[in-house]
Amino acid sequence: MEFEAQVIAAYGRHVRVRDDTGRIVQARPFGRRLQVVCGDRVRCNEDATHAEVHVTEILPRRTLLARATLRGDAEPVVANLSLLVAVMAPAPMPDLFIIDRYLCAASSAGIKALVLVNKCDLVPDIDLSALTQSFETADYPILICSAETGRGLETLNEFLRHETSVFVGQSGVGKSSIIGRLIPGVELATGELDRDAEGRHTTTSSSLHDLPDGGHVIDSPGVRDFAPSIDSLEARSLGFPEVDQLSTGCRFSDCQHLQEPGCAVRTAAEVRQIDERRYESYRRLRRLHADLTTAQGPGRKRS
Numbered sequence: 001m002e003f004e005a006q007v008i009a010a011y012g013r014h015v016r017v018r019d020d021t022g023r024i025v026q027a028r029p030f031g032r033r034l035q036v037v038c039g040d041r042v043r044c045n046e047d048a049t050h051a052e053v054h055v056t057e058i059l060p061r062r063t064l065l066a067r068a069t070l071r072g073d074a075e076p077v078v079a080n081l082s083l084l085v086a087v088m089a090p091a092p093m094p095d096l097f098i099i100d101r102y103l104c105a106a107s108s109a110g111i112k113a114l115v116l117v118n119k120c121d122l123v124p125d126i127d128l129s130a131l132t133q134s135f136e137t138a139d140y141p142i143l144i145c146s147a148e149t150g151r152g153l154e155t156l157n158e159f160l161r162h163e164t165s166v167f168v169g170q171s172g173v174g175k176s177s178i179i180g181r182l183i184p185g186v187e188l189a190t191g192e193l194d195r196d197a198e199g200r201h202t203t204t205s206s207s208l209h210d211l212p213d214g215g216h217v218i219d220s221p222g223v224r225d226f227a228p229s230i231d232s233l234e235a236r237s238l239g240f241p242e243v244d245q246l247s248t249g250c251r252f253s254d255c256q257h258l259q260e261p262g263c264a265v266r267t268a269a270e271v272r273q274i275d276e277r278r279y280e281s282y283r284r285l286r287r288l289h290a291d292l293t294t295a296q297g298p299g300r301k302r303s
């Protein structure tokens with residue numbers, strides 16, 4: 001029997017799918033080439049005699065968040081998103097470059113994004129502003145919240161309503177805790193919980209959950225680093241909206257905004273019209289982009 005379903009959890013070569021009647025079953029992608037991820041719409045084939053469900057086809061994705069492997073290939077992370085929520089917190093020590101890279105992956109993939117600062121109960125508001133300051137010239141919505149006290153969660157709920165969103169960020173920032181507060185009684189894949197070196201619980205696979213007021217949210221495992229897939233990035237701005245806006249003022253239309261004369265972006269960074277840290281992040285990503293392109297090699301197919 002054939003049916004269509006949505007992938008609501010993905011761990012390695014196993015996925016959990018939900019069909020349109022709400023029935024949830026385990027399934028296995030048929031063949032090595034199918035890279036099925038959370039959020040995918042798929043066609044399944046149920047073998048009545050073996051009681052085994054195979055995913056036989058991934059239906060066209062509306063959007064895809066993809067990361068670059070060390071060889072420069074694109075690896076799908078989550079599909080069919082409309083909103084990416086980049087989560088950080090005063091602790092663990094934030095790595096803002098990771099946030100930048102998620103934001104540019106979202107921007108390049110046509111996915112809206114917002115920056116969410118959790119654990120606002122831990123430090124005074126002025127310290128939180130210092131954390132988020134560099135994202136202001138990039139014009140992303142910035143929300144402050146606490147899964148502990150509940151502050152900011154109503155506003156967050158408004159942003160998430162009717163969206164299919166993913167929570168991404170470093171391990172321990174509170175992604176699962178926030179989702180747990182938004183969806184009372186949600187089971188956050190407790191069977192898939194593991195303990196990291198510091199003894200904290202860590203989410204190890206992505207899972208999709210229904211929000212009470214409509215929309216879906218995907219919890220994802222924390223990361224140490226994230227590189228957007230290079231094929232998905234816009235050549236001109238690499239997905240930095242503030243670079244995009246200024247680049248029409250550059251002397252050369254193929255300006256990479258590094259050392260070129262007449263570069264409007266570099267000038268804007270020098271006079272702090274755009275944030276210096278974000279510009280440095282752009283430069284690092286430009287280097288990574290070049291390295292990964294080389295790693296891909298000339299013989300490899302580019303899309």
Ligand SMILES: Nc1nc2c(ncn2[C@@H]2O[C@H](COP(=O)(O)OP(=O)(O)OP(=O)(O)O)[C@@H](O)[C@H]2O)c(=O)[nH]1
Pocket residue numbers: 118119120121122145146147148149169170171172173174175176177178200201202203204220221222223
């Ligand atoms: N003080 C405070 N602690 C929080 C808050 N939110 C989460 N925590 C704590 O932070 C720790 C990590 O929370 P998780 O929700 O597991 O973090 P995560 O981002 O899902 O981590 P991974 O699954 O490893 O990526 C837990 O001990 C939480 O209790 C908050 O708003 N304030």
Ligand SMILES: [Mg+2]
Pocket residue numbers: 175176177202203219220221222
């Ligand atoms: Mg988690």
Ligand SMILES: [Zn+2]
Pocket residue numbers: 247250251255256257258260262263264265266
């Ligand atoms: Zn330029």
